[in-house]
Amino acid sequence: xxxxxxxxxxxxxxxxxxxxxxLILLGTLVSSEFLTVANLLSVxxxxxxxxxxxxxxxxxxxxxxxxxxxxxxxxAFSGIIAVAALPFGLPLxxxxxxxxxxxxxxxNGLVVGRLRANPILWTLAVAFFMEGFMRxxxxxxxxxxxxxxxxxxxxxxxxxxxxxxxxxxxxxVMAAMFLSAHVVMAHTRFGKESxxxxxxxxxxxxxxxxxxxxxxxxxxAAAFAASVAGIFLASLNKLGVFYLGQGYDFKAVTAVVIGGxxxxxxxxxIPGVFGGVLVIGLLTNIMQFMGLTSFRQNIVIxxxxxTVVGLQQLRLRLRGRDYA
Amino acid sequence: xxxxxxxxxxxxxxFPGTLAVDGVDxxxxxxxxxxxxxxxxxxxxxxxxxxxxxxxxxxxxxxxxGKKVSIxxxxxxxxxxxxxxxxxxxxxxxxxxxxNVLAGRLPSxxxxxxxxRAALIETRRCLGLVGLDVDPRKxxxxxxxHEAQLVEIAKVLGNQPCILILDEPTSALxxxxxxxxxxxxxxxxxxxxxxxxxxxxxPEVFEVADRVTVMRDGRKVGTHDVxxxxxxxxxxxxxxxxxxxxxxxxxRAIGKPFMCxxxxxxxxxxxxxxxxxxxxxxLGIVGLSGAGRSELAxxxxxxxxxxxxxxxxxxxxxxxxxxxxxxxxxxxxLSEDRKEEGLFLRLSVKANLLAARISRRxxxxxxxxxxxxxxxxxxxxxxxxxxxxSGGNQQKVLLGKWLATDPEVLILDEPxRGVDVNAKRRIHRAVMALADRGKAVLLISSDLPELVGLxxxxxxxxxxxLIGEMRAEELSExxxxxxxxxxxxxxxx
Numbered sequence: 001x002x003x004x005x006x007x008x009x010x011x012x013x014x015x016x017x018x019x020x021x022x023l024i025l026l027g028t029l030v031s032s033e034f035l036t037v038a039n040l041l042s043v044x045x046x047x048x049x050x051x052x053x054x055x056x057x058x059x060x061x062x063x064x065x066x067x068x069x070x071x072x073x074x075x076a077f078s079g080i081i082a083v084a085a086l087p088f089g090l091p092l093x094x095x096x097x098x099x100x101x102x103x104x105x106x107x108n109g110l111v112v113g114r115l116r117a118n119p120i121l122w123t124l125a126v127a128f129f130m131e132g133f134m135r136x137x138x139x140x141x142x143x144x145x146x147x148x149x150x151x152x153x154x155x156x157x158x159x160x161x162x163x164x165x166x167x168x169x170x171x172x173v174m175a176a177m178f179l180s181a182h183v184v185m186a187h188t189r190f191g192k193e194s195x196x197x198x199x200x201x202x203x204x205x206x207x208x209x210x211x212x213x214x215x216x217x218x219x220x221a222a223a224f225a226a227s228v229a230g231i232f233l234a235s236l237n238k239l240g241v242f243y244l245g246q247g248y249d250f251k252a253v254t255a256v257v258i259g260g261x262x263x264x265x266x267x268x269x270i271p272g273v274f275g276g277v278l279v280i281g282l283l284t285n286i287m288q289f290m291g292l293t294s295f296r297q298n299i300v301i302x303x304x305x306x307t308v309v310g311l312q313q314l315r316l317r318l319r320g321r322d323y324a
Numbered sequence: 325x326x327x328x329x330x331x332x333x334x335x336x337x338x339f340p341g342t343l344a345v346d347g348v349d350x351x352x353x354x355x356x357x358x359x360x361x362x363x364x365x366x367x368x369x370x371x372x373x374x375x376x377x378x379x380x381x382x383x384x385x386x387x388x389x390g391k392k393v394s395i396x397x398x399x400x401x402x403x404x405x406x407x408x409x410x411x412x413x414x415x416x417x418x419x420x421x422x423x424n425v426l427a428g429r430l431p432s433x434x435x436x437x438x439x440x441r442a443a444l445i446e447t448r449r450c451l452g453l454v455g456l457d458v459d460p461r462k463x464x465x466x467x468x469x470h471e472a473q474l475v476e477i478a479k480v481l482g483n484q485p486c487i488l489i490l491d492e493p494t495s496a497l498x499x500x501x502x503x504x505x506x507x508x509x510x511x512x513x514x515x516x517x518x519x520x521x522x523x524x525x526x527p528e529v530f531e532v533a534d535r536v537t538v539m540r541d542g543r544k545v546g547t548h549d550v551x552x553x554x555x556x557x558x559x560x561x562x563x564x565x566x567x568x569x570x571x572x573x574x575x576r577a578i579g580k581p582f583m584c585x586x587x588x589x590x591x592x593x594x595x596x597x598x599x600x601x602x603x604x605x606x607l608g609i610v611g612l613s614g615a616g617r618s619e620l621a622x623x624x625x626x627x628x629x630x631x632x633x634x635x636x637x638x639x640x641x642x643x644x645x646x647x648x649x650x651x652x653x654x655x656x657x658l659s660e661d662r663k664e665e666g667l668f669l670r671l672s673v674k675a676n677l678l679a680a681r682i683s684r685r686x687x688x689x690x691x692x693x694x695x696x697x698x699x700x701x702x703x704x705x706x707x708x709x710x711x712x713x714s715g716g717n718q719q720k721v722l723l724g725k726w727l728a729t730d731p732e733v734l735i736l737d738e739p740x741r742g743v744d745v746n747a748k749r750r751i752h753r754a755v756m757a758l759a760d761r762g763k764a765v766l767l768i769s770s771d772l773p774e775l776v777g778l779x780x781x782x783x784x785x786x787x788x789x790l791i792g793e794m795r796a797e798e799l800s801e802x803x804x805x806x807x808x809x810x811x812x813x814x815x816x817x
Binding site: 189192193195196199200202203204205206207208209210264266267 | 627647648650651652656657659664665666667668669670671675678679680682683725
């Protein structure tokens with residue numbers, strides 16, 4: 001049986017990979033060093049942190065809560081807590097960092113899920129509050145790990161730099177997060193119910209779905225992803241500080257949206273989001289080869305976001321899908 | 325014979341994969357009410373959308389008042405004097421009636437400030453056309469559904485159309501309100517408007533229309549003077565085959581009480597309501613709109629709160645305000661609001677059918693296939709968005725969603741509102757089959773033949789109080805109407 005809906009959906013996923021392929025082609029033209037294993041691996045390395053945040057963010061968007069703009073604050077907070085807890089040993093420090101991030105996610109999930117706060121404004125407010133809170137608590141200072149060899153601090157710093165065989169650990173972690181996110185979103189009850197909530201909250205409630213709990217869990221998923229990313233970001237910078245994570249809110253939303261997850265919720269999938277992360281990585285890499293400053297890179301990424309959101313809406317119009 | 329106000333010749337509109345309207349001719353005269361009938365999916369809505377400028381790629385010719393016109397945008401339709409009142413109201417609820425009625429043409433004085441005096445006078449004039457006497461400064465939220473509908477008509481009339489299209493204007497109205505609406509329609513007709521009246525209700529068509537055109541599968545079947553056709557003939561034209569007996573007699577094997585509602589009260593909605601629902605029984609709730617039928621149903625299953633009283637299912641108490649739990653216990657509610665609460669319009673037919681039973685195991689694809697066949701759901705594939713189906717098929721998907729959970733008690737709230745004859749029959753058959761399998765059904769319906777035909781017994785609700793009970797042999801359309809109005813002999817418990 002031919003299946004038009006499935007074919008279009010496959011094409012939609014393919015779309016972002018076609019863009020990636022075009023970018024690779026473009027990169028080859030820009031520099032002869034572009035298409036080398038080392039460079040492509042460095043692209044993956046460069047997007048690893050973003051690639052840890054984005055799958056979590058995707059759950060929030062997918063389940064109809066638009067975006068978690070407290071992701072940067074969550075990243076910074078879990079990073080600081082992890083670094084601060086290093087004297088108690090690495091495993092405990094990592095656990096503390098994750099728990100700290102999950103706390104923010106739980107708060108978001110509770111307020112957006114139960115009290116139905118606007119997710120954008122609420123998470124923005126949480127980000128603002130957390131920045132103030134971190135600056136106040138640590139008196140605007142950076143928190144440093146112990147760097148002497150053999151300490152948990154040194155191990156912490158090494159996390160970002162360790163290789164598993166030929167592949168960096170961070171790339172492995174990113175891959176693991178994408179893979180598990182994909183399984184959860186596409187194949188579990190939680191994922192299916194999130195889709196229902198994202199498609200229509202009212203209909204989900206009237207179908208006997210525990211909407212509040214699902215919204216809560218989706219924010220928790222986003223916070224978990226941001227915490228992991230935050231810890232690796234602290235490891236990269238060899239310190240924890242309130243501003244680590246800045247910009248990841250918008251970049252993650254961009255990856256999610258250009259990866260085909262609809263801002264209106266209920267549509268999209270994780271492989272697409274990975275494509276979105278890849279495209280951002282390639283784009284940034286090419287711009288670096290071209291010698292563009294980071295400001296100009298921001299202009300390009302912003303323009304890509306604007307174009308993609310515009311195209312998505314246009315496509316919905318053309319398909320007549322604005323009936324809902 | 326009156327002059328023709330509108331002439332359509334060979335109108336066709338193609339959507340990807342289907343020819344929704346196929347070479348339709350239609351002639352509507354000045355000062356006539358022209359009913360347009362047909363099952364859901366027959367192409368009525370698409371034809372009307374063509375007329376109101378929703379498409380720019382139709383084929384065929386349109387003449388308005390003898391002049392050939394092309395209508396490719398809602399603006400052009402408006403300019404040609406075509407106005408449509410949609411089934412779903414398009415009013416902005418938090419703003420005033422005046423601003424709604426005069427949307428896009430608020431009179432202004434200098435520097436664009438609104439001339440409120442003129443606005444109120446003009447709004448009153450428009451409201452006068454529909455015989456509505458409310459303060460135009462009130463917001464739409466403050467007026468009743470019926471009044472809002474009249475405001476909507478007044479808004480369209482304000483643009484001085486010569487052709488007025490009414491799409492199922494009575495679906496949300498009570499009987500008295502329908503009568504008032506008909507008086508207005510007849511008055512507009514006398515003023516020389518050409519009115520196209522879309523409806524599923526045969527009695528309405530015979531009461532208000534002069535001629536009737538029936539469509540089926542995108543084509544026109546025929547146009548007749550209302551005086552020359554019988555309801556049976558119209559149904560025949562719509563279904564294209566023998567209508568047959570609607571409600572087949574079923575063996576009523578009614579068992580022990582299964583769901584007991586005891587002294588259930590939600591202050592301001594319904595008070596001290598007690599009744600028992602037995603296995604294998606279809607229990608109707610008789611009542612006028614506003615009697616508290618839906619509210620009672622929603623509180624019973626835990627969607628809405630309860631102040632006093634309790635509900636038990638096979639002796640086990642049902643948690644108040646915990647609908648997810650009720651669903652897992654087999655107590656489910658089919659919402660009257662298909663678009664908002666019923667379906668996930670942007671998700672596939674398959675996802676919708678499985679939406680309420682995600683947690684359960686079983687072969688999903690075979691389950692989906694089973695309901696597609698059992699309910700005769702017409703969709704090009706199980707992966708198309710539910711929102712693309714016709715109303716009748718959407719309603720079948722909604723019923724399928726609940727049947728797929730294998731419910732013990734199914735509460736139906738207007739299970740076939742705005743649905744064509746065939747879909748209705750499928751839905752009824754499925755409901756009766758459920759009861760025959762020993763499950764219990766609670767039925768709320770404003771469709772009297774449906775309520776009378778399906779119910780084994782009925783309870784009567786009036787102003788939030790249970791005022792009596794009717795046995796199967798006491799049920800008739802007349803007795804139910806009388807009972808809902810608080811008259812007639814009722815056997816009290």
